[in-house]
Amino acid sequence: MAHILVIDDERSIRNTLKDILEYEKHTVSLAENGPSGIEMFTHHKIDLVLCDIKMPEMDGIEVLDNLQELNGDIPVIMISGHGNIETAVDAIKKGAYDFISKPLDLNRLLVTLKNALERTDLVQETKRLKKKISRKYEIVGDSEAILKVKDMIERVAPTDARVLITGANGTGKELVARRLHEKSTRSAGPFIEVNCAAIPSELIESELFGHEKGAFTSAIKQRIGKFEQAEGGTIFLDEIGDMSLAAQAKVLRALQEHKITRVGSEKDININVRVLAATNKNMREEIDTKTFREDLYHRLSVILIHVPSLNERKEDITQLADYFNEMICSEYGQPKKEFSPDALDALKDINWTGNIREFRNVVERLIILCDKKISAADVKAYAAPISK
Secondary structure, eight states, X not given: OOEEEEEOSOHHHHHHHHHHHHHTXXXXXXXXXXXXXXXXXXXXXXXXXXXXSSOSSSOHHHHHHHHHHHOTTSOEEEEETTOOXXXXXXXXHTTOSEEEESSOOXXXXXXXXXXXHHHXXXXXXXXXXXXXXXXXXXXXXXXXXHHHHHHHHHHHTTSOOOEEEXXXXXXXXXXXXXXXXXXXXXXXXXXXXXXXXXXXXXXXXXXXXXXXXXXXXXXXXOEEOHHHHTTTSEEEEEXXXXXXXXXXXXXXXXXXXXXXXXXXXXXEEEOOOEEEEEESSOHHHHHHTTSSOHHHHHHHTTEEEXXXXXXXXXXXXXXXXXXXXXXXXXXXXOOOOEEOHHHHHHHHTSOOTTHXXXXXXXXXXXXXXXXXXXXXXXXXXXXSOSOO
């Protein structure tokens, strides 16, 4: 159950609340004034605070301000025998979870406590999941090649500049795009990914820009496209080298005019999105063969970031093995495996044509099939199981 701090200058109120809350199986700490309450809050793990407004030395609103600075995630419920609308509104504006007037209504108090604690649980779970997701998309390594990429991300992310990310399949181009978004001023907005290679050419325009009902045979209702979904955030056009020329022309217009038009409509829609793109192709060759528009290339490539292959950064393999070892074992709910030094050397000797994607699969295979300590013999046996 929760640890609740009660701050009130009236002993009878403190003791009554203590009896009620302990009956509900909560742990209760009592403070007779604001300064002692703040000190308790600082030195103990408190889950919720009940704070009186009218107190000597320091009133409840001032206590609330201090508690918000210390930890704004902990809900504070204000209580007062001199309650009025203005006081309640002021408390809520300053960050209080709720305001309850004296004499306290027991049912309302318990319901408010329950809701406040549930909200705290949701906030903590959201933070945990965000941290887990952020960890999932971490760029691991300290090699010179990958440090250049990280430095470029730090420089470019806070701007709205369009970025073209190049590199072979499996090198981590999506990770770069996600880090650019997370470190940008648009991080609170959506991150919308479009795999241009996976969408049939006849559907790509509808996918990107949306369509109106009846625009084509299967358009039985209006659809919002990816550009509109990314409003205020980032759209990531993965494998843009595979996009049809017709769609390229519309993307070019969107970049030039910050407007799109749904398929089957003549109405322009203003958009506010940052565009990131990625490709594994040689764009100069694509331009020379007229399969990619040169003007679109120049619009997309305000900043160019090239992601090195794993073979170009083999000094990162030890870190990558530890990173995937921890992540995969955590997913499977088992203790981390240990890679022997000769196993790591054996991993460095492999030609990683599939890059990080292939490397992760091999680490997962080793974790599943090997004992607690993974050896060079294990790597030789399981890293490349396809017979030649």
